[in-house]
Amino acid sequence: QQQVKQSPQSLIVQKGGISIINCAYENTAFDYFPWYQQFPGKGPALLIAIRPDVSEKKEGRFTISFNKSAKQFSLHIMDSQPGDSATYFCAASGNWNTDKLIFGTGTRLQVFP
């Protein structure tokens, strides 16, 4: 019930294309769903986050889509750029567990020019 399942494990996209990464969770007590971006040799950095009271959140080229009934959420990167090449992690937490983040296994995104 604590798991967050993430797919795909790796993704190759051409420059200008749309990158889509999916995550699913089981525990309905989760109420905060962030996405982190990690470059090699760096720590994860918060990219965008959503609460379950909205179905979509957009920040620039990055959009989270949230489906509460299906217990799924996804990250869409529009107009993907080579600089977006990194590993992306979804995560989930809830006030009930003192905001402990449960991370997915990560998606390695490569954007080719």
Next chain:
Amino acid sequence: EAGVVQSPRYKIIEKKQPVAFWCNPISGHNTLYWYRQNLGQGPELLIRYENEEAVDDSQLPKDRFSAERLKGVDSTLKIQPAELGDSAVYLCASSHWQGSYNEQFFGPGTRLTVL
């Protein structure tokens, strides 16, 4: 604003040796976390501090791992003795309440290799 600082960045030791990692969180952040990230995996929480108090250490292998956060600022994570399976990146993060969520800021991590 300076980010989370960790040292050393890399450490190579032989099994059964002790090792320690240091973390300096972002100024003003009361909450500090230690995570372990195995190769190809997401970070997993080891311990969380609220000021000086360890409020969640349920995932910390207490037979060989220990941590402290004196004066509620810097923190040290220690492993003694290290085992081959401890090879991983150890991440420190800190956070402060944003009004509706607790954004965590991560340091660059310490990559530990146990031979």
